[in-house]
Amino acid sequence: MPPLVKLVLIVIVILAAVVLWGRVMGRRDPDRELVGLTDGVRARVSREISAGHKINAIKIYREATGAPLADAKRAVDGWFVPGQGPGVRDAAASYTEGRLTDEGRARISQLILAGRREDAMTLYAEATGASGSEARAIIRTWDTTQDY
Known part of the structure; x- marks a missing residue:
């Protein structure tokens, strides 16, 4: 195998490892304390959803819980769904x-x-x-x- 192909494959493997590591570890700040879904956080998320600011609601949810983006989006999407969401249904x-x-x-x-x-x-x-x-x-x- 030519050396250039080997180099390209090594770079691809390293990039894949870095991307995978970033997805697994996320952008966590180890010094930041997570507050969880307190009534205040629930109220802020509900207010943002009611105002049509879904992205802000997802951001608030993630900051409070430390959830990955996909989980936070799923939670906000189901926030007011009867029988599923944590907000007032x-x-x-x-x-x-x-x-x-x-x-x-x-x-x-x-x-x-x-x-x-x-x-x-x-x-x-x-x-x-x-x-x-x-x-x-x-x-x-x-x-x-x-x-x-």
Whole structure:
């Protein structure tokens, strides 16, 4: 085999190894602490998706969880899909029909019982499209024992 062909093959193998190593290791910063999917992160991702900024939502998800791009995209694509996504499911239907999904109601009730009314207001506003003052009024009178 001619030396030039050997050199080209060696370069190709080295490049393949570098690309594979980059994909496996990703762009991880070992000093950065991952916060995970906290309520604040979920709210930010939901807000970005609702605004039509899917790329920003994927970026926020990846920064919080350290997930690879493909996994983060899959998670954001299924964020509001009933029975699958971690966000308040069926947010668009909740807004147009004037109701929350069962998961949304349960999560809001949990937040209120835990004394986290601000988070409950944020979640209600994002799920229904209500303004901040409307969400505040609803959460102020929310009955956690009633099945809305």
